[in-house]
Amino acid sequence: MFATLLTLLSALYKAMAGKTPERSFIMVKPDGVQRGLVGEIVKRFEQRGYTLRAMKMMHASKPHLEEHYKDLSSKGFFKDLVAYMNSGPVVAMVWEGKDAVKTGRKMLGETNPLASAPGTIRGDFCIEVGRNICHGSDSVESANREISLWFKPEEIIAWDPCIKDWIQE
Numbered sequence: 001m002f003a004t005l006l007t008l009l010s011a012l013y014k015a016m017a018g019k020t021p022e023r024s025f026i027m028v029k030p031d032g033v034q035r036g037l038v039g040e041i042v043k044r045f046e047q048r049g050y051t052l053r054a055m056k057m058m059h060a061s062k063p064h065l066e067e068h069y070k071d072l073s074s075k076g077f078f079k080d081l082v083a084y085m086n087s088g089p090v091v092a093m094v095w096e097g098k099d100a101v102k103t104g105r106k107m108l109g110e111t112n113p114l115a116s117a118p119g120t121i122r123g124d125f126c127i128e129v130g131r132n133i134c135h136g137s138d139s140v141e142s143a144n145r146e147i148s149l150w151f152k153p154e155e156i157i158a159w160d161p162c163i164k165d166w167i168q169e
Ligand code: ADP
Pocket: 072, 077, 081, 110, 111, 112, 129, 130, 131, 132, 135, 136, 138
């Protein structure tokens, strides 16, 4: 009990001091996997300076996808969205680094690829909202929820890239 409290206080201190890097849940969707875009998407996050903490290929079940997208369950496209996401394997990842959630969204572009600027992942590789190749968490709260839905704590790897000090001050 006391140890748990100490761990929580330490995490809180680090977060307040800005020492806990942010994490985002990024997922290559079935169309991105089928089109051979996994490497391209991974490359963009690596080259930006983010650290890959977890990664796995999964053919997610419909109930799992319904849970992932539960905030959209009232939308008319929900059933099609779940069918699309269940149509093949996805590659689920946790990327960590400064402002990973907000910057990850900028790197992705808009939900509608046609509204996405060239240079973004969706702006460079797709044209349909229902085939937009990659998911990225839209807030730190969503990221935490999504990471714990897709990964067990032991699947998130603690490591430091040796180039770390050349990427962050
Ligand atoms: P984002 O993926 O950009 O966070 P949302 O959370 O709003 O966007 O939607 C989740 C996914 O649902 C989108 O990435 C897209 O695949 C699909 N989607 C969203 N809006 C529509 C729509 N109007 N028609 C069909 N599919 C949609």
